[in-house]
Amino acid sequence: MSRMRPNEMRALQQMGKIGETGPASQVIDTDRKCLHCGYQLKGLPLGGNCPECGATTRLPDKIDSPLSLMPLPAILRLKWGCWAVFWCLILAMVIGALRGSGRFPEVMILTGLLAISLSWQVAVRLATPTLDLPQARLWGFHRLGKLRLVAQWLQVGWPIAAGAALLSEAIPNPVPPMNLLPFVLQFGLVLGITGLVILALVFERLAQWTRELEAMNLFNWIVWGLPAAVLVIPLRDYMNWWVSIVLSLFAIAMLLLYPFVMLMLARGVSLSVHHNIEYEERIERQDERKEEFFEKVLEPHMKSVPDEPRPAESEEIQLHDPKKDRSEET
Secondary structure (H helix, E strand, O other): OOOOOHHHHHHHHHOOOOOOOOOOOOEOOOOOEOOOOOOEOOOOEOOOEOOOOOOEOOOOOOOOOOHHHOOHHHHHHHHHHHHHHHHHHHHHHHHHHHHHHOOOOHHHHHHHHHHHHHHHHHHHHHHOOOOOOHHHHHHOOOOOOHHHHHHHHHOOHHHHHHHHHHHHHHOOOOOOOHHHHHHHHHHHHHHHHHHHHHHHHHHHHHHHHHOOHHHHHHHHHHHHHHHHHHHHHHHHHHOOHHHHHHHHHHHHHHHHHHHHHHHHHHHHHHHHHHHHHHHHHHHHHHHHHHHHHHHHHHHHHHHHOOOOOOOOOOOOOOOOOHHHHHHHHO
16 A cells, blocks of 8 residues: 555544544545645545545536536537537638638738637637536536636637738738747747647547547547647658658648537537437426326325324323223123
8 A cells, every 4th residue: 555645644634534544445546636626636535525625525416417417508508619619610721722722812811810710719718618517627617627728728829820920911021020920920820739739638528528439539639640740741841752642641631630520529519408408308298297197196096085083182092901801701
């Protein structure tokens, strides 16, 4: 058995869960944070209290319930947010394809990308809302979800990059400090791509909450494949032609995978809405059948059964004396 650190031993002794000889029988042996304050609970007794905020370390009932059993307004917020993210990705790819065709002015294309990047900020915040639910704390959609907040703020890199590219195109001969626009463009791209990777981690948790296991696995591929695709793109010119083709196809596949998996997730969340409505209707029908059974069967039966007479309060209970009974018989 591994030895406990002194601070953990003191915390357990204060909660009265251990003695001087060793820890309690049920101890949290996995990495798990407090649902209220985020304190690391590994090594603490199960069912005790968090040393930081005093909340119980035992998980609430139905903490692992799927998204379809959550309140309908929360599911609808996630649904519209996921669809907004999906359509922003599609529009960005369409504008990128139009830019490659060369049929439209560069300023018009960059203006469209700037508009999409601003819409992207709203879409990401709609898809990663703050939900005041115990299950939301488990999946990172509570106000304490730091990964979700980081993913939201890093998306600001896309309007920074689009704005820098638009200014560079609009100003052919920039003067200081406008000559720093290429560096601002690169900085914005780094922020945006990092935000996409972290956002894929957030959506991976949402897919697991929705029970979309295939989407969850594909988001895991994006987390590892998207940074690799971005790194290999500059290396294509320094390799053989067939290696360059393979790397280009890999990068294209990673870029196309994001909207495809986002479509799967949006459809899964939409199905959760339908499942939630069907579940509520089924519960309502069960309540109606119970009420109908009570009115047609139980209530008439209870009225037909006569009430048993109760003894008067002044009536004394007669106890039989065996000796007296034998004397009367003789």
